[in-house]
Amino acid sequence: MRSDAMSIPFVSRTLRTVIALSLAIVPTTSLPTTSLRAQTPQILSTGSGPGARHPIVALDADAVFWVAMPNGQRELFVAATDGSPPSQLTTGADLRVGHGTFDQWSPIATSDDGDIVAYWNSLGVHVLDRQASTDVVVAPATLLAMPRLDAAGSRVVYQDLVAGELEVFLVDATGSNPPVQLTNNSGAGRRLPMIRGDLVLFQKLVGREMELFVHDLSTSTTSSALTSGSGGGNRHGRLTPNADAVVFEAVVGGEQTVMRLDLGSSTITTIGGAASGSRIAATDGDEQVVLQTGTPQPLVELHDPAITTLTSGSRGGHRLPQLDRHGQLVVWQEEHQGNLEVFAVRRAWPAVISQYGTAGTPSSGTLQPTTGTYRLQQSVGIDTQLPSGTPAVFAVGFTPQNVPISGAPGNFQLLTPIASVVVFLDGQGDTAGPVPLAATLLGFQYHAQFAVLDPTANPLGLVTSAGFTVAVP
Amino acid sequence: MSTPRLCLALLLGLAALPAQQPAPRVLQDQVPCRELAAGQALQLGGRACLSTTRFDLPYLVWDLTDHLPIRNDDDSAVAWLRAHARELGHGAFTPVPAGTRDWNGDTVRIFSLERDGVRLDDADIWVCFDADGCLGLVNRVPPGLDGAPAPGPEVAGVERCYKVQRARDGTNRVVVATVRRTRTPTHELVDFVVDGTAFGREHVQRVTVEPDSAATVTEYFFGGFPDQLQADARGVIWCSDPSGNRILEIDPQTGSAIPHSTLPWRQPDGLCVDPNGRVWTGLYTSGNGLGLFDRNTNTFTRFPVPPGGGSLAIPTWHHNGSIYVTQHSPARLHEFVVATSTWQPSVVLPGAWPVSATYDSTTGDMFVMQYQSNSIARIADGGGVSNLPTPQFSGPSFSAAANGKVWFSYWNSTQIGELDVATGTMSTFTPTISGAGGPIDVGPNGHVYLGTRNTGYIIEYDPVAGTTTNHLIPSGSRSLKDGLTVAPDGTVWFTSSGTGRVVRMTLP
Structure with a gap:
């Protein structure tokens, strides 16, 4: 499943092969060298002091946040994975993180663009705006707030005590309105709320087991229990970025096992990771899941559903992995030089895709450019209203140009092709070509264009797309 | 009499007095602290004995100089107990044999009490023997048996x-x-x-529910008296050793340990690791105070006892930035404010002999196990102290909190107590393994792990299923006392204090 707004059919194996071959002819000496290599763990923090780092990553930005103790107080830090040094975002904040080794749930949260960060301390729940350079206390919860932001960073959910029970609250990120209590009489234990869209996920006891519930802000209704028989401990449930599913951990045979609950169909599938200790799974928008597992050496595993181990293991302790929207960046904590530090694997650098030139006019409808991202692959494509099976040519080249095509007024050849391949429009009149995101393509730039055979569009019977410039920074 | 003659006579007289022997080990093991095994003179039928008391009744009883005159058989023991029923507080109740147990090579004959055929639920009496005779007895009976009503007709x-x-x-x-x-x-x-x-x-x-489970056990010998332990965020295990005046930093992968001396401050007793990775320990030698090992600076710092403080025992972290530490007697909970390195006024506890405290992160309240009074003190985050009697008279000792429950152990039984934080109600779970309880912790799967003392098992209790699984401890490492913790990876670490071992148990 793709997460972009416009669905793009997956490109064929043949097409991928042709593109890969065409790219392979580029002399390797033309590729720039770089110190930032994908698939190799980077250490983003140093000398962070004792305690856990609780790293998190923004879904849509190269921004990794964590807590560290530079001077005896716990402060908030951020870094990108481009090699730039980390920045300290707070001074004297002394963030709270819960109950030491017993709290694996991240005490901090960020908006999807990484501009807004939430945390809590002895003053209450804070919302820090990196662009506006503001830090506002939006709620008075100081015990175990565990705040979470929505995608835009405009709303915060957190937990706070009411009559001896932790309840879920919602407050706007500006703090201009008082918090609204979303749950009542939730009973013992933690709620660990999370918000995506209008859905607020939380846990509460059913009998002796913590189960997951969803409160819909748009209807002000709370679901019945979404899970059952989940066993002891916490569920540590997390919504997917587009809130269509939840990953959580349940006790199966005495071992914490990661599950995925599809909110549409209510089906639950087992992801894996069954082992003692918490799994603290996180998921992206492309059905990839990271979790911690393993003993005696804790590991970070990526399940897609094949299992890839991202860490080589060090001493014990929680790894607390998280990943961005497409799983291209995975972060966790691991011991380094005596402290837990923030590790990151940049599995792919997202390409920057821009457009140039103009598209021609087909015989029916329009020819619109599309882009998409799925896991470690991006794509460029076209969206038409032409019949399924219509042939098209996908061409790539290194040199842009802008040459009017004779016999096809309003259409242009926008590159000098070095390779091309014939593709066919799918049932929606769409097609796409892949943009591989391999580490060897760092610093690489090329161009792509589609031409669709449309006999009635013009005398030549060809309609061209706008050009794409693909740059892997 | 001249002064030299008087001195000589006194010396000879002193020499003629028999040496006052401490409580035998098997008796000492039935109280959580050695001070509770310090004897006071007690005459039993004209025989000079020593005893400790509980509810103003003899609790541990042993002879001042010799073995007690009880043969190693049930009839002899019953006859002796009946003969001393009044001094022992048994009222009209009579002992009934209830089995035998081995305790580190000594034989324990166990007796229950009953009256007119009706058994007393809250008592057992251990009469303990070594190869040479009767070492003494453990008289675990509740107060008030004298005034118990007759049972009436069946x-x-x-x-x-x-x-x-x-x-x-x-x-x-x-x-x-x-x-x-x-x-x-x-x-x-x-x-x-x-x-x-x-x-x-x-x-x-029921006995047949769960078979024993063979966990993978790795034993590490460090000598001394490994006591309490806890993992830090890296999974590194920190362990106190009061006899070695050191804190051990144990690599969970290799089992190698780095000792950190606490000298000149002595007897690091209880231990906790705060979320900042600092290791706190109560220095049990009276007046030594609270210890802090900071691995950032690789230094051990000692903070003097609070006003009126004595022997500090087991520390606990609190989210307000304080470290609370128990003092057994007089019963106090001291609050140390880390930011200012100062003490707040101590909490006078409502019970007796507080062993350990547990922080409940969902309420911010502290729960203190009070062994001698069989009760739990609740210290509300906003202030206020209440006293919650435990349903069993077996000495609540250690505890752990998770998801609105405080799970606690009893020193003199393997029963597991559950305190519901919201309602204050308590429940009791009796596993298939009987004997003596000890340290306890809760794992991330919500399971409760109870270390038994000299019984040979770690009992894993699943609160959802309500059933326990028994994990066998190797015979050389059954000398548990105060230390058990669940590491972040779910492995269970415990101390076998009497054998100088720290043990890692990976559950199947």
Whole structure:
């Protein structure tokens, strides 16, 4: 499943092969060298002091946040994975993180663009705006707030005590309105709320087991229990970025096992990771899941559903992995030089895709450019209203140009092709070509264009797309 | 008499006095701290004995100089106990043999009490023997047996027992309760009813429910007396060693340890690791105070005792930035403010002999196990202290909090107590392994892990299923006392204090 707004059919194996071959002819000496290599763990923090780092990553930005103790107080830090040094975002904040080794749930949260960060301390729940350079206390919860932001960073959910029970609250990120209590009489234990869209996920006891519930802000209704028989401990449930599913951990045979609950169909599938200790799974928008597992050496595993181990293991302790929207960046904590530090694997650098030139006019409808991202692959494509099976040519080249095509007024050849391949429009009149995101393509730039055979569009019977410039920074 | 003659006579007289022997080890092991095994003179039938007291009754009893005159058989023991029923506080109750147990090579004969055929639920008496004779006895009986009512006539088909009905105001009443038993596939639920109202329930697991489980065990020998332990965020295990005046930093992968000396400050006793990775320990030598090992600076810092403080025992972290530490006697909970390195006024606890405290992160409240008074003190985050009597008279000792429950152990039984934080109600779970309880912790899967003392098992209790699994401890590492923790990866670490070992148990 793709997460972009416009669905793009997956490109064929043949097409991928042709593109890969065409790219392979580029002399390797033309590729720039770089110190930032994908698939190799980077250490983003140093000398962070004792305690856990609780790293998190923004879904849509190269921004990794964590807590560290530079001077005896716990402060908030951020870094990108481009090699730039980390920045300290707070001074004297002394963030709270819960109950030491017993709290694996991240005490901090960020908006999807990484501009807004939430945390809590002895003053209450804070919302820090990196662009506006503001830090506002939006709620008075100081015990175990565990705040979470929505995608835009405009709303915060957190937990706070009411009559001896932790309840879920919602407050706007500006703090201009008082918090609204979303749950009542939730009973013992933690709620660990999370918000995506209008859905607020939380846990509460059913009998002796913590189960997951969803409160819909748009209807002000709370679901019945979404899970059952989940066993002891916490569920540590997390919504997917587009809130269509939840990953959580349940006790199966005495071992914490990661599950995925599809909110549409209510089906639950087992992801894996069954082992003692918490799994603290996180998921992206492309059905990839990271979790911690393993003993005696804790590991970070990526399940897609094949299992890839991202860490080589060090001493014990929680790894607390998280990943961005497409799983291209995975972060966790691991011991380094005596402290837990923030590790990151940049599995792919997202390409920057821009457009140039103009598209021609087909015989029916329009020819619109599309882009998409799925896991470690991006794509460029076209969206038409032409019949399924219509042939098209996908061409790539290194040199842009802008040459009017004779016999096809309003259409242009926008590159000098070095390779091309014939593709066919799918049932929606769409097609796409892949943009591989391999580490060897760092610093690489090329161009792509589609031409669709449309006999009635013009005398030549060809309609061209706008050009794409693909740059892997 | 001249002064030299007087001195000589005194010296000779002193030499003629028999040496006062400390409580035998098997008796010492039945109290959580050695101070509770310090004897006071007690005359039993004209025989000079020593005893400790509980509820103003003899608790541990041993002879001043010799073995007690009890042969190693049930009849002899029963006769001796009956002869001293008044001094022992048994009232009209008589001992009944209830089995034997081995305790580190010594033989323990166990007796229950009953009156007119009705058993007393809250008592057992251990008469302990080595190869040469009777070492002494453990007289675990509740107060008030003298005033217990007669059971009255037997009613056909009705099971009855004597039971202590406990009230929150601290009063105890020995009553004749009707016992109602309900069988489930896994448990027998035992309700104690008086005047038609159930005032206590025990969940007794049926023996055949879960087979023993063979966990993978790795033992590390460090010598000394490894006591309490806890993992830091890296999974590194920190362990106190009061006899070695050191804190051990144990690599969980290799088992190698780095010792950190606490000298000149002595006897690091209880230990906790705060979320900042700092290791706190109560320095048990009176007046030594609170210890902090900071691995950032690789230094050990000692903070003097608070005003009126004595021997500091077990520390606990609190989210307000304080470290709370228990003092057994007089019963206090001291609050150390880390930011200012100052002490707040100490909390005077409502019970007696607080062993350890547990922080409940969902309320911010502290729960203090009070061994001697069989109660739990609750220290509310916003202030206020309440006293919660435990349903069992077995000495609550250690505890752990998770998801609104405080799970606690009893020093003198393997029963597991559950305190519901919201309601204050307590339940009792009786596993298939009997004996003596000890350290306890909760794992991330919500399971409760109880270390038994000299019984040879780690008991894993699943609160959802309500059943326990017993994990066998290797014979060389059964000398548990105070230390058990669940590391972040779910492995269970415990100390076998008497054998100088730290043990890692990976559960199947």
